[in-house]
Amino acid sequence: MKSLRRSWAFAKKDVRIYYLNGPVLIFGILFPVFLFLAFAVGRDVPADSLVPGLIGMALFFTASATTPAILPFETRTRTLERLLAAPVTLPVLVGGDVLAAVLFGLFLSLVPVLIGFLALGAGLAQPLLLALAVLLSAVCFATLGTLFSTPPTDEPSSVMTIANLVRLPLIFISGVFVPISDMPAWGQLLSRVSPLTYTTELVRHATGHAAQIGAGACIAALVGFTLVFWFVSLALHSRNMSRRLT
Numbered sequence: 001m002k003s004l005r006r007s008w009a010f011a012k013k014d015v016r017i018y019y020l021n022g023p024v025l026i027f028g029i030l031f032p033v034f035l036f037l038a039f040a041v042g043r044d045v046p047a048d049s050l051v052p053g054l055i056g057m058a059l060f061f062t063a064s065a066t067t068p069a070i071l072p073f074e075t076r077t078r079t080l081e082r083l084l085a086a087p088v089t090l091p092v093l094v095g096g097d098v099l100a101a102v103l104f105g106l107f108l109s110l111v112p113v114l115i116g117f118l119a120l121g122a123g124l125a126q127p128l129l130l131a132l133a134v135l136l137s138a139v140c141f142a143t144l145g146t147l148f149s150t151p152p153t154d155e156p157s158s159v160m161t162i163a164n165l166v167r168l169p170l171i172f173i174s175g176v177f178v179p180i181s182d183m184p185a186w187g188q189l190l191s192r193v194s195p196l197t198y199t200t201e202l203v204r205h206a207t208g209h210a211a212q213i214g215a216g217a218c219i220a221a222l223v224g225f226t227l228v229f230w231f232v233s234l235a236l237h238s239r240n241m242s243r244r245l246t
Contacts, residue, residue: 003092010083010096011103018066018073019104032058032112035171051116052203053176056137058112060167060196063105063138067097067145068163069156071237075244076154084245090238094146098230101142109134116207125208129215133202136222140195143229150236152243170194175201180212188212195225 036054074080083093113134116122124130148163171177173187174196180188191197202218204211213221 003089003095006088006092007095007099010088010093011099014066014070014097014100015103018070019100032061033115036112049209050177051112051122052200052207052209054112054116055109055134055203056174056196056199057171057176059105059109059134059137059199060141060171062108063101063141064145064148064163064167065101065104067101067142068148068159070097071149071244072151072153072156072159075152076156081245084241090241091234094234094237097146097149098139098142101145102138105138105142106134109138123208124206126206130203130206132219133199133206136219136226137195137199137202140199140222140226140229143226143233144195146233147229147236150233150240152240154244170196173197174199175212195222198222198225 032054036050036057071080074083113130117124145163148159148166151159151162153159173183173190174194175183175191176196180191180197180201183191198213198218198221201211201213202215202222205215205218211218
């Protein structure tokens with residue numbers, strides 16, 4: 001419980017400094033929406049069938065939007081040394097970054113959800129499954145963001161470049177714009193290595209659309225990706241933290 005309270009303190013610091021500003025909020029909302037419109041407009045596809053991709057993509061970008069840059073920025077401003085001098089463990093410190101990213105992703109995910117169900121008229125067959133999909137995905141993508149922040153650099157732009165080089169290609173192999181069943185065999189195989197695939201498929205189940213991957217398998221995959229991202233991130237942060245301070 002004490003560790004959770006300390007992580008919450010770090011999360012509040014992150015929200016106040018990094019998340020509650022115009023550029024982050026605008027990027028988190030507008031970028032997924034406009035990217036969605038760029039692919040949806042003019043296509044002979046029912047709008048509501050694209051809603052799972054919109055929700056998944058918005059979660060993907062919002063929950064992993066700022067986490068990669070927090071530690072590099074704090075390294076540059078020399079505030080990381082003060083944080084590490086506090087009586088906290090590395091999991092508590094990184095957990096605070098993850099918690100802030102999860103809250104940010106959950107809050108901004110309301111925008112695509114409202115667009116999908118109110119503006120586009122998407123059906124909602126399983127509300128609890130949708131809530132579970134959003135929560136698991138926010139946690140998964142937030143931990144992915146901490147993995148991007150592991151290089152021992154004080155240049156946030158360098159880390160964000162790496163993050164975008166990974167995130168942008170994943171959109172196109174995750175069934176966001178094209179159903180997995182319509183992909184070539186190699187594309188269907190690649191889609192299995194993307195956590196965004198399982199978010200999109202799980203939201204498809206929740207909205208009553210046909211999905212290629214079972215709901216149970218999607219849940220297990222998101223939990224598995226989260227655990228892998230978390231433990232690999234902690235291992236790399238532990239190895240590289242001393243190099244940040246030199």
